[in-house]
Amino acid sequence: MPDGGSPVGEPEMAGKPFLRLTGVRKTYPGVVALAGLDMTVSPGEVIGIVGENGAGKSTLMKILGGVTKPDSGTVEIDGVRYDGLTVGGSMRAGIAFVHQELNLFDNLDVAANVYIGREPRTGGILNLVDEKKMRADVAPYLRRLGAHFAPDTPVARLSLAQQQMVEIARALSVNARLVILDEPTSSLPIAETDKLLEVIAGLKAEGIAVIFISHRLAEVERACDRVIVLRDGVLVARLDRAEVTHDKLVKLMIGRDLKVAYAPPHAARGAPVLAAHGLRTATWPTHDVDLELHAGEILGLAGLVGAGRTELARVLFGVDRAYGGAIRLDGKPLTLRGASDAVERGIFLVPEDRKGAGILLDMTLAQNITLPDLPAYAPGGLVSETRELVRAEASRGELAIKAPSVTTRTASLSGGNQQKVVLAKWLAMKPRVLIFDEPTRGIDVGAKAEIYRLMRGLAEAGVAVLMISSDMEEVIGVSDRVAVMHEGRITGILERAQCTEENILTLAIGAPLARAG
Amino acid sequence: MNKKDLGLLVLILVVGLGVYLKNPLFLSPNNLANTANLIGLFGLFAIGQGFVIITGGIELSVGSMIALLGVLFVDMVGNKGVPWPIAMAVVIVLGLALGLAHGLLITKLKMQPFVVTLCGLLIYRGIARGYTADATAGFPFGSVYPGLDFFVARYFGIPVSVYVLAVVAVIAWFTLHRSVFGRYLFAIGKNEEAARFSGIRTDLVVTSAYVICAGLTALAAIFFAMYTRSVQPSSQGNFYELYAIAAAVLGGFSLRGGEGSIVGVILGTILLQELQNLVNLLGIPSSLNFAVMGGVILIGVIVDQQWGAIRARRRIVEAARGTPTATASPEREVS
Numbered sequence: 001m002p003d004g005g006s007p008v009g010e011p012e013m014a015g016k017p018f019l020r021l022t023g024v025r026k027t028y029p030g031v032v033a034l035a036g037l038d039m040t041v042s043p044g045e046v047i048g049i050v051g052e053n054g055a056g057k058s059t060l061m062k063i064l065g066g067v068t069k070p071d072s073g074t075v076e077i078d079g080v081r082y083d084g085l086t087v088g089g090s091m092r093a094g095i096a097f098v099h100q101e102l103n104l105f106d107n108l109d110v111a112a113n114v115y116i117g118r119e120p121r122t123g124g125i126l127n128l129v130d131e132k133k134m135r136a137d138v139a140p141y142l143r144r145l146g147a148h149f150a151p152d153t154p155v156a157r158l159s160l161a162q163q164q165m166v167e168i169a170r171a172l173s174v175n176a177r178l179v180i181l182d183e184p185t186s187s188l189p190i191a192e193t194d195k196l197l198e199v200i201a202g203l204k205a206e207g208i209a210v211i212f213i214s215h216r217l218a219e220v221e222r223a224c225d226r227v228i229v230l231r232d233g234v235l236v237a238r239l240d241r242a243e244v245t246h247d248k249l250v251k252l253m254i255g256r257d258l259k260v261a262y263a264p265p266h267a268a269r270g271a272p273v274l275a276a277h278g279l280r281t282a283t284w285p286t287h288d289v290d291l292e293l294h295a296g297e298i299l300g301l302a303g304l305v306g307a308g309r310t311e312l313a314r315v316l317f318g319v320d321r322a323y324g325g326a327i328r329l330d331g332k333p334l335t336l337r338g339a340s341d342a343v344e345r346g347i348f349l350v351p352e353d354r355k356g357a358g359i360l361l362d363m364t365l366a367q368n369i370t371l372p373d374l375p376a377y378a379p380g381g382l383v384s385e386t387r388e389l390v391r392a393e394a395s396r397g398e399l400a401i402k403a404p405s406v407t408t409r410t411a412s413l414s415g416g417n418q419q420k421v422v423l424a425k426w427l428a429m430k431p432r433v434l435i436f437d438e439p440t441r442g443i444d445v446g447a448k449a450e451i452y453r454l455m456r457g458l459a460e461a462g463v464a465v466l467m468i469s470s471d472m473e474e475v476i477g478v479s480d481r482v483a484v485m486h487e488g489r490i491t492g493i494l495e496r497a498q499c500t501e502e503n504i505l506t507l508a509i510g511a512p513l514a515r516a517g
Numbered sequence: 518m519n520k521k522d523l524g525l526l527v528l529i530l531v532v533g534l535g536v537y538l539k540n541p542l543f544l545s546p547n548n549l550a551n552t553a554n555l556i557g558l559f560g561l562f563a564i565g566q567g568f569v570i571i572t573g574g575i576e577l578s579v580g581s582m583i584a585l586l587g588v589l590f591v592d593m594v595g596n597k598g599v600p601w602p603i604a605m606a607v608v609i610v611l612g613l614a615l616g617l618a619h620g621l622l623i624t625k626l627k628m629q630p631f632v633v634t635l636c637g638l639l640i641y642r643g644i645a646r647g648y649t650a651d652a653t654a655g656f657p658f659g660s661v662y663p664g665l666d667f668f669v670a671r672y673f674g675i676p677v678s679v680y681v682l683a684v685v686a687v688i689a690w691f692t693l694h695r696s697v698f699g700r701y702l703f704a705i706g707k708n709e710e711a712a713r714f715s716g717i718r719t720d721l722v723v724t725s726a727y728v729i730c731a732g733l734t735a736l737a738a739i740f741f742a743m744y745t746r747s748v749q750p751s752s753q754g755n756f757y758e759l760y761a762i763a764a765a766v767l768g769g770f771s772l773r774g775g776e777g778s779i780v781g782v783i784l785g786t787i788l789l790q791e792l793q794n795l796v797n798l799l800g801i802p803s804s805l806n807f808a809v810m811g812g813v814i815l816i817g818v819i820v821d822q823q824w825g826a827i828r829a830r831r832r833i834v835e836a837a838r839g840t841p842t843a844t845a846s847p848e849r850e851v852s
Binding site for chain 2: 317319338339340342343344349351353356357358359360361362363367371372374375378381382383425
C-alpha cells in the first residue's frame with residue numbers, strides 16, 4: 001500500500017548485502033507487528049528506520065537481536081541464513097546495539113564498560129583484571145571515534161553523547177559489522193547530536209553498516225543514505241536520500257498530512273504571571289536568571305544540556321530551593337518551601353523524567369490523575385472511588401488517553417499516553433502556570449501533535465506555559481517567544497519572527513547575535 | 518481480604534489444626550486467651566511498623582523503646598508515686614516525641630531510616646539499662662493499682678489487649694486503605710520522587726508514619742510492662758522489632774515500600790505467635806524458638822514468591838491467548 005515516495009520494491013545494491021530480510025512476519029495476539037518485511041543493509045550503508053510507536057520498529061530490532069523469532073520469513077546475515085537466530089548468534093554474526101536507554105555502569109570507567117563481561121586477565125593464581133591492557137586496547141577505538149576522553153575516565157563524568165560513544169566503542173571492540181542505534185539522539189542536545197552524526201559517518205567510512213532509528217526526522221534526513229518508513233507493521237516506503245523530506249516522512253508515517261502539528265500562535269499576550277528576578281540555582285550559583293512569563297503565551301526555553309534549564313524549572317516548581325533572587329507571582333513575592341506550595345498556587349510541572357517523577361507506574365490511571373488534588377475526591381477524609389473514577393473517565397475522554405480502562409496501571413501505557421496522564425493530573429486542577437520539561441521526548445509524531453494542541457489550548461485559556469525543549473523544530477514551531485539559556489543565564493529572548501535555528505544556536509553557545517533585532 | 522491474606526489464614530488454620538492434634542491443650546481457653554493476649558500486644562506495634570514499611574522505611578528501635586518506656590512507666594508509678602494516667606500520658610507523649618525525632622532525622626537531615634533507628638535501638642536500650650543501673654524495675658511488693666488491672670483484665674474471656682488491637686486495627690485499616698493520608702503513604706512508598714512532584718508534602722507524611730509507629734509502640738510498652746509486671750531493662754522487648762518486621766513481611770509487605778495491608782500484618786502476627794505457642798506445646802526445646810520462626814518465614818516467602826511468579830506467567834499466557842484487537846494499544850508497545 002504505497003501512498004507516497006518511491007514504489008515499494010527492493011533496489012539492487014551493487015555490493016553483497018550484509019543483512020537481508022525476506023518476508024519477515026511477526027504477529028502478537030490481536031496485532032500484526034510486522035507484515036512480511038523485505039529489506040537489505042549493505043556494508044557502509046546508513047539506513048534510517050522511522051515510524052510511529054507501534055509501527056513495528058521494536059519488533060524488527062528484537063528479531064535482529066535474536067530476542068524474538070519471526071513467525072515466517074528468513075533472516076540472512078553475511079550470506080548465511082539463520083532460522084533460529086539467538087542473542088549470542090546475533091552478536092557473533094556482528095550485530096551490535098546501542099539502545100536508547102544506555103546500558104552503562106556509571107561507577108566504572110570507560111575501558112571497564114567497553115570490556116564488561118570479557119575483561120582481559122593477568123592470569124596466574126589471582127587472575128585479576130588486566131586494567132593496563134584493557135585501557136591500552138580501548139584507546140584505539142576511542143581514537144577512531146574521535147572521542148576526546150581517556151579510557152580511564154569514569155563514565156559518570158561523560159556527557160550523554162560521550163556515553164553513546166562508549167557504547168559504540170564497545171560495538172567496535174566486538175568487530176561489529178552492523179551497528180543499530182535505537183533513538184540515539186532523543187536525549188542529546190543539539191551540539192552533541194552533530195558529534196554523533198559525525199561518528200556515524202565515520203562508521204560508514206569504515207564499511208560498517210548502520211541502522212538508525214529516530215523520531216527526530218531532521219537527523220534522519222541528514223544521516224541516512226536510505227530511509228525505510230514503517231506503519232502498522234507494513235513497509236510503506238523506501239526513500240533514497242534525495243527523496244527524503246520532512247513532510248513526506250511525516251505523511252508516510254501517519255498516513256495523512258500533519259499540518260496541524262504546530263497550532264498557530266496566539267495573538268495577544270496577557271499580563272506577566274510568573275517572574276524570576278536574579279534567580280540563582282545551585283548549579284550556577286553566581287549567575288542570575290531574569291525571566292517574565294506571561295498569561296496566554298508559550299515561552300520556549302532553549303539551550304544546551306547543562307545550561308541550567310531543568311534546574312530553573314525545579315526552582316520555579318519549588319522542588320529545589322533558590323540559591324538567591326526572587327520569584328514573583330502576579331507581582332507579589334512568592335516563597336516556595338516545596339512543590340506542594342507551588343501546586344497550591346497553580347504552578348505545575350510536567351517533568352523531564354516522566355517515569356521517575358511524572359507518574360507512579362505502579363498505580364492506576366485514576367489514582368495518578370487524582371493524586372495532586374486527592375482531598376477534593378475524599379469527602380470526610382476518605383477517598384471516594386466513584387468520584388475518582390468519574391474524574392479519570394472524564395480526563396481519559398478529554399485527552400484521548402488510549403488505555404483499556406482507568407484502572408489500568410500506567411506502567412502498561414505507551415510513552416505518549418503516560419505523558420497525557422501527567423497532563424491530566426494538572427488539567428484536573430486549575431493551572432495558572434504550566435512548565436513542560438522536554439514534553440515530547442521519546443513520543444511518536446501523532447501523540448506529539450496532540451500534546452502541542454493541548455499546550456496551545458491551555459495558552460489560549462490564559463495559562464502561562466513555559467516549555468523547555470532541546471528539539472529545535474519543536475522550540476521554533478511551538479513557542480510564541482523563545483528564551484535561550486547559556487551557563488545559568490538567559491542570553492537572549494527571541495520574538496517569533498527572530499526564532500531561527502541560527503539565532504537560537506548562537507545564543508545557546510553564549511555568543512552575541514550578529515545584529516540586534 | 519486478598520488471595521495472599523487468604524493463603525496466610527489457611528496456613529494459620531492448618532498449623533493450628535496440626536498443633537491441636539498433637540496437643541489438644543492448644544484449644545484450651547487458657548492457652549487461647551494467653552496467645553490472644555500476646556497477639557494483641559505484638560499486633561499493636563506490628564501495625565505501627567507496617568506504616569513505616571509502607572513508606573519504604575524501617576523502624577529498628579521498637580524493642581528498645583518498649584524497654585525504655587516500660588522502665589519509665591513502672592518507675593514513675595511504682596517508685597515515684599505518679600498517678601498512672603499521668604504516667605501513661607507521659608510515656609505516650611515521649612514515644613510520639615521519639616517518633617518525631619526519627620522522622621525529622623530521616624526527612625530533614627536525609628539520613629537512612631536503617632541508620633537512624635539502629636542508633637535508636639542502641640541508645641534507648643543503653644538509657645534504659647543506665648537509668649536503672651541494670652536492675653529490674655518493678656512495683657513495690659504488695660502494692661495494688663486498681664486502675665492498672667484494666668490492662669491485664671479479660672472480658673468475656675478475651676484479654677483487653679485484643680479489644681484494643683481490634684479498635685486500633687479498624688482505625689488503621691481506614692487510615693491506610695481508605696484515607697487520603699493512606700494513599701499518600703502508598704504513593705511515597707512506590708515512588709517518593711513522583712509523589713513529591715505531585716505536590717504531596719512527603720516529609721510530613723513520612724514523619725507522621727514514624728510518629729504513628731512510635732505512638733503504637735509506646736502503647737504496647739505499657740501493656741508489656743503490665744503483662745510482665747516488672748521490667749528487666751536488658752531483656753525487655755529484645756528482638757521485638759524483628760517480630761514486627763517478620764509479621765509485616767509474612768503479611769505481604771514489601772520492604773521496598775508501597776505494598777502491604779493491615780489484614781496482612783495482623784495475620785502475620787497471629788502466625789508468629791502461633792509458632793511460638795507451637796514450640797511450647799510440642800515440647801520443642803525453647804532454645805530452637807527462633808530457628809523455627811526463621812525457617813517458617815523463609816519457606817513462606819519462597820512459596821509466596823514462586824507462586825506469584827507462576828501466576829504472573831499464567832496471566833501472560835492467558836492474555837496472549839485471549840486478547841482481542843480492541844485492547845491493542847498497550848500491546849502495541851511490544852511491537
